[in-house]
Structure formats: structure tokens, C-alpha cells
Amino acid sequence: MAYHIHNALKYRILGEVIKIEEERKKDPFADKADLNTLHKRLDVSKNSLVKTLNKMANYGYLIRKKYITPRNNCKNYYVLGEVGKKVFPKLHEKMKNGESLNLRNPKEEKISSYIRTSEEYIKKRIQILEDKKKEIDDQIEKLNQEKALITVQD
Incomplete structure (x- = not known):
């Protein structure tokens, strides 16, 4: 996957995980950020989503947590990690300014x-x-x- 496309998907996933966490603060019974929820909200193929989520979890953008009892055929859900908290504002600022999402020069x-x-x-x-x-x-x-x-x- 091209670097800029990967960053755009990463931006969308981080934004959606943040929205889901905000919703869960208001309603603890709301959906968690699992594969099915992200797939429905982002309209991205599950294959691409799984690959990107795994990379993001490996690099610390997201933290993978296990459900106590699996829901909707999903064993894991994701919460924002430390790296994700640092990177998302940078990506968001670039999106607002209409710049490229390329974080490297x-x-x-x-x-x-x-x-x-x-x-x-x-x-x-x-x-x-x-x-x-x-x-x-x-x-x-x-x-x-x-x-x-x-x-x-x-």
C-alpha cells in the first residue's frame, strides 16, 4: 500500500477510534472499536483493515485489548495508544491545511x-x-x- 494512502487510512482509523472512545464515555454500552465496527464505519475492506490495524498495534498507535467474551466474531478491540495520541494531532493539522499526509521528507x-x-x-x-x-x-x-x-x- 502506498505510503500516503496508508497514512490516510491510519488517519481515518485513529479518528474513528477517538470518536468511539468519546461515545463510550457517554454510553458505556456503545460499541467498542473492533474490526466489525471499524469496517462498517469506514467502509474499508476487512483485509486492508486487519493489515493496517495489526501494523498500528505493533507500532503503538493503537493498543489491542481482548474481549472477555468474543463479540460479533471479534476477539479484540482497539484503544488509542501513546504514539497514536501524539501522531493524530499532526495528521489532523495537515488535513485541515490541505497538506500531504506524508510525515517523512x-x-x-x-x-x-x-x-x-x-x-x-x-x-x-x-x-x-x-x-x-x-x-x-x-x-x-x-x-x-x-x-x-x-x-x-x-
């Missing part, structure tokens, strides 16, 4: 290599399209010649 060489790759791809693509156009033009010319022969014979 990529090296200039890496960026230029992406651009160079894109330019090379575009040039190859243009060449392929020009070749196809020439092929189609040749076919049209051939059909026009055949049409001219048929009209002459009639």
Missing part, C-alpha cells in the same frame, strides 16, 4: 526518479499509440484502395 533524488520514470512511461505509451494509429491509417488506406478498385470495375 522524501529525498530529492527519490522524487526525481519517480518523475523520470513517469516521463519514460509516457514516452513509451505515446510511441505505442502512434504505432497503432499508423497501423489503422494503413488499414484505412488499403480499404480505400479496394473500394476504388470495386467502383472502377462496376
Whole structure:
């Protein structure tokens, strides 16, 4: 998963976990932040969600806790971790300002290599399209010649 997409998903998950924790303060019987609840609220595939939740739990963004008795086929639920408490305000500020969610500063060489790759791809693509156009033009010319022969014979 691309880095910026992963950060956007991470931002959405952290925001949703915070909302769920706030709801639970008001109503202790409200849903906890488990896989099914996050899946319904975020409309993200469970596969992507499981991978991201595992990474976030491993890095301390979230803390994985076990249900005493499993609910809705879920054994775990998540609460905000220390790293998540530090990172979420930064992500939220970037979202408000319309900035990229990239928390790292990529090296200039890496960026230029992406651009160079894109330019090379575009040039190859243009060449392929020009070749196809020439092929189609040749076919049209051939059909026009055949049409001219048929009209002459009639």
C-alpha cells in the first residue's frame, strides 16, 4: 500500500477510534472499536483493515485489548495508544491545511526518479499509440484502395 494512502487510512482509523472512545464515555454500552465496527464505519475492506490495524498495534498507535467474551466474531478491540495520541494531532493539522499526509521528507533524488520514470512511461505509451494509429491509417488506406478498385470495375 502506498505510503500516503496508508497514512490516510491510519488517519481515518485513529479518528474513528477517538470518536468511539468519546461515545463510550457517554454510553458505556456503545460499541467498542473492533474490526466489525471499524469496517462498517469506514467502509474499508476487512483485509486492508486487519493489515493496517495489526501494523498500528505493533507500532503503538493503537493498543489491542481482548474481549472477555468474543463479540460479533471479534476477539479484540482497539484503544488509542501513546504514539497514536501524539501522531493524530499532526495528521489532523495537515488535513485541515490541505497538506500531504506524508510525515517523512522524501529525498530529492527519490522524487526525481519517480518523475523520470513517469516521463519514460509516457514516452513509451505515446510511441505505442502512434504505432497503432499508423497501423489503422494503413488499414484505412488499403480499404480505400479496394473500394476504388470495386467502383472502377462496376
